[in-house]
Amino acid sequence: MKKSVEAYTLEDRKKHIVVKEKNKEQGIKCDQHSISGAVSQRACVYCGARVVLNPITDAVHIIHGPIGCSSYTWDIRGSLSSDSEMYRNSFSTDLQERDIIFGGEKKLAGAIDEIVESMSPQTIFVYSTCVVGVIGDDLDAVCKQAEKKYNIRVIPVKSSGFAGSKKDGYQAACNAIISLMDDKEYKIDIKDHRTLNYLGDFNLAGEVWILNNYFKEIGVNMITGVTGDSTIEKLKKAQNASFNIVQCAGSSIYLAKMMEERFKIPYEQVSFFGIQDTANSLLNVARLTGDKKIIRDTEVFIKQKKADIASILQKYKEKCAGKKVAIYVGGGFKAISLIKQFNELGMTTVMVGTQTGRQEEYDTIKELAEEGTVILDDTNPTELQKFIKEKGADLLVGGVKERPLAYKLGIAFIDHNHERKLPLLGFEGAVNFAKEVDLTVNSPVWNLVREG
Amino acid sequence: MLENTPKEITKRSALVVNPAKTCQPIGAMYAALGIHGCLPHSHGSQGCCSFHRMHLTRHFRDPIVASTSSFTEGACVFGGKSNLKKGLETVFEIYNPDVVAVNTTCLSETIGDDLTEIIRDTKIPEGKHVIYANTPSYYGSHVNGFSNMTKAIVSHLVNDEKIIENGKLAIIPGYVEPSDMSEVKRILKLIGIPFIMFPDTSEVVNTPNTGKYEMYPDGGVTVDEIKDLGNCEATVAMGKFASEAAAFELEKKSDVEAHTIKVPLGIKATDDMIMKFLELTGKSIPKELETERGQLVDIMVDIHNHYHGKKVAIFGDPDIVIAMTEFAISLGLIPTSILTGTPGNAFEKQINEMLEQAGIEDAKVKASGDLMDLHQWIKNEPVDMLIGNTYGKYIARAENIPLVRLGFPILDRVGHSYFPSVGYKGAMRIIEKISTAFLDKYDMECAEEDFELVM
Ligand code: SF4
Ligand code: SF4
Numbered sequence: 001m002k003k004s005v006e007a008y009t010l011e012d013r014k015k016h017i018v019v020k021e022k023n024k025e026q027g028i029k030c031d032q033h034s035i036s037g038a039v040s041q042r043a044c045v046y047c048g049a050r051v052v053l054n055p056i057t058d059a060v061h062i063i064h065g066p067i068g069c070s071s072y073t074w075d076i077r078g079s080l081s082s083d084s085e086m087y088r089n090s091f092s093t094d095l096q097e098r099d100i101i102f103g104g105e106k107k108l109a110g111a112i113d114e115i116v117e118s119m120s121p122q123t124i125f126v127y128s129t130c131v132v133g134v135i136g137d138d139l140d141a142v143c144k145q146a147e148k149k150y151n152i153r154v155i156p157v158k159s160s161g162f163a164g165s166k167k168d169g170y171q172a173a174c175n176a177i178i179s180l181m182d183d184k185e186y187k188i189d190i191k192d193h194r195t196l197n198y199l200g201d202f203n204l205a206g207e208v209w210i211l212n213n214y215f216k217e218i219g220v221n222m223i224t225g226v227t228g229d230s231t232i233e234k235l236k237k238a239q240n241a242s243f244n245i246v247q248c249a250g251s252s253i254y255l256a257k258m259m260e261e262r263f264k265i266p267y268e269q270v271s272f273f274g275i276q277d278t279a280n281s282l283l284n285v286a287r288l289t290g291d292k293k294i295i296r297d298t299e300v301f302i303k304q305k306k307a308d309i310a311s312i313l314q315k316y317k318e319k320c321a322g323k324k325v326a327i328y329v330g331g332g333f334k335a336i337s338l339i340k341q342f343n344e345l346g347m348t349t350v351m352v353g354t355q356t357g358r359q360e361e362y363d364t365i366k367e368l369a370e371e372g373t374v375i376l377d378d379t380n381p382t383e384l385q386k387f388i389k390e391k392g393a394d395l396l397v398g399g400v401k402e403r404p405l406a407y408k409l410g411i412a413f414i415d416h417n418h419e420r421k422l423p424l425l426g427f428e429g430a431v432n433f434a435k436e437v438d439l440t441v442n443s444p445v446w447n448l449v450r451e452g
Numbered sequence: 453m454l455e456n457t458p459k460e461i462t463k464r465s466a467l468v469v470n471p472a473k474t475c476q477p478i479g480a481m482y483a484a485l486g487i488h489g490c491l492p493h494s495h496g497s498q499g500c501c502s503f504h505r506m507h508l509t510r511h512f513r514d515p516i517v518a519s520t521s522s523f524t525e526g527a528c529v530f531g532g533k534s535n536l537k538k539g540l541e542t543v544f545e546i547y548n549p550d551v552v553a554v555n556t557t558c559l560s561e562t563i564g565d566d567l568t569e570i571i572r573d574t575k576i577p578e579g580k581h582v583i584y585a586n587t588p589s590y591y592g593s594h595v596n597g598f599s600n601m602t603k604a605i606v607s608h609l610v611n612d613e614k615i616i617e618n619g620k621l622a623i624i625p626g627y628v629e630p631s632d633m634s635e636v637k638r639i640l641k642l643i644g645i646p647f648i649m650f651p652d653t654s655e656v657v658n659t660p661n662t663g664k665y666e667m668y669p670d671g672g673v674t675v676d677e678i679k680d681l682g683n684c685e686a687t688v689a690m691g692k693f694a695s696e697a698a699a700f701e702l703e704k705k706s707d708v709e710a711h712t713i714k715v716p717l718g719i720k721a722t723d724d725m726i727m728k729f730l731e732l733t734g735k736s737i738p739k740e741l742e743t744e745r746g747q748l749v750d751i752m753v754d755i756h757n758h759y760h761g762k763k764v765a766i767f768g769d770p771d772i773v774i775a776m777t778e779f780a781i782s783l784g785l786i787p788t789s790i791l792t793g794t795p796g797n798a799f800e801k802q803i804n805e806m807l808e809q810a811g812i813e814d815a816k817v818k819a820s821g822d823l824m825d826l827h828q829w830i831k832n833e834p835v836d837m838l839i840g841n842t843y844g845k846y847i848a849r850a851e852n853i854p855l856v857r858l859g860f861p862i863l864d865r866v867g868h869s870y871f872p873s874v875g876y877k878g879a880m881r882i883i884e885k886i887s888t889a890f891l892d893k894y895d896m897e898c899a900e901e902d903f904e905l906v907m
Pocket of ligand 1: 065066067068069070129130131475476477499500503556557558559589
């Protein structure tokens, strides 16, 4: 008995899909909870919080809950550290039945005691998961008490999975970060106009380092990535920046706004993916310093960098041009920058989907997209298969769960998520990106896959 | 990464550092995938489901789908009844599975949703089935989840009455790879024994590439076969922790005699399995299997000196670790640190008996342990090799010892879902891995004058 699943599309889902047509007002339904029974690709609040906070390298991250939530997030994100590796360990209270019945506060306090005794950390983040939200443990109280007892920071992160979506997790994380930053001892009186923080980058494959090198060349000074390769101390100094730049807005715009309010640090959104975006963003940074010399140096630097990579990029472009791409990623911002990058390589995007894109982002996507492009919100494998086939995509960009799907369909795949191994940021990243596209799209294995 | 692990061991009772287990639903999901045309359904928030799918996807490198009730705050206050009812409707309407296997999560368990009642109240389309298992993660581990869902297959689908004896053996392979299930099936066929295997994930999570995505691949035990389980001669359950509960359930329900053996990993456990098959069916051992066994013994003789007397640490799921420890002893290795994250006194008892019989003293043995325990033991009593899942790589690197990957999950190598570890062939493969790991390390690190062509 063999069934191939028809392209069933549930009525409810239809509003989450549009096909771009010229001069037509088209709205997409987004920003909503997945419907019950869907094979949704979405993650939870806790997952979102963990994404943002995990790269703080010298912190201990304790997951207060049953073991699973902690096991699945153990060292799965490729955030790199130049210093401590503490953050890569998995700490959990592994709640048991009796804790569920009698409450888990005691166990949490015990876990903090034990970790202080064996590893003497300076800062501990305590994440609550769904169950903790339901049994009603007073996280704040336990954390406060531990802070007093040990004279260290113990910061609660309220991230019960059911209370919203991944985005709410980002917010919970941002709240935790701002509470950490607000430390008067680290405040300096006169700010240097050349100092900035770089928000919304988690140093996957060392991307923060690439950008930091650029900054050194053009004469600006990065206090810290937030949170890529950050330490507690660096985050406390972040309040002294003259301005903030934000790469991944979905996760970090909220923090930027809070920092503006609390520390009077203005912010600007940037993107360092793709050559044009990188160049524009660097110039933007230079302008924000208001320093004529920096602006001039940046212009020279960009010119030089572009020249350095032009010939190699051209080679890749020749090999990749004309191929069709399907995109399915977490945030809308990333989708937008990917469309542009594929354009730079002469490739066409035929399908774009996101898990948590916002309305404005979908509007931009529609503007950028070619006629006939399918645009989706929070989709599932059946829909993905249908549109990939229909549109004849040669390449899918997605996350962990999409990789085997693409391979089964016999098309190439790129992970633009936390499993990427090569940095894709900046000028070097543009080359790596082209290289990865070429590596997969032009592999001989696809010739072996029979057409289904 | 493990530079913070202190050598000095202090007692921990609240904190788990670097777990050697994960939660029940993922095991339940894996078991459910061993039913043909089955969609696992996670009754809880979407986050859990997403994590479980992601983890299985990483291990098998095949698309793993499951649906979820997608709890919101409302569900937590009013219960998840409407989410599940709506969820099941949606699932049958869009994804059209033969069977939906519902597992609970910590959240729905804590809220106290009564699955029996909810599902009784749900309209299930003609000819379709819903089975369910309670899988709270604050009890046990992923192995219990597997066991619970395997048992649920029996409770919910097997026909109550024995109609006619079907002359088959019911085989429960345990929480092993699809390749292991195929190997057990191959052995059964060689002996000429008719059987029904459940769950059977071969050709579900290691499907061939056809250029097409099948939501319900060819493999898996069918509902008709499951219904027929009550007519089997006897059940052979492999692995006490993962399989015994379902065998007992079948015995209780349909009077099919339950026999629990080890997961057939290693020469002795494979011998035991084959003896059990012969004993239950009166068949005799075919020439091919005798040859395979002879080849295995030959390899063991040829290279016993590569690893004799070396100390090993073994960790992972209890059924696998128990069998692997027995195998290690038969190879002349000395297991000195043996650990599972899954709770259960039976584990420690069985391992200690084996060690005692082999005259191995002062070994550390622990159930409900974590990898910080294991690392600290190794710091105090160094070993030459680590055998376990991918998570062992941190310790292997920190202590510069080779890791032989075995068990679940394996997130950084391929092959496990295509080549067996069970049976005589599987034993040969494990020996090859152990020997190669030692020799590769030696070749890279030995002094120039010790570097040899023939080893
Ligand atoms: S809440 Fe429970 S079921 Fe969900 S991932 Fe965590 S431990 Fe597993
Ligand atoms: S229990 Fe909640 S917090 Fe944990 S994985 Fe599931 S949805 Fe996320």
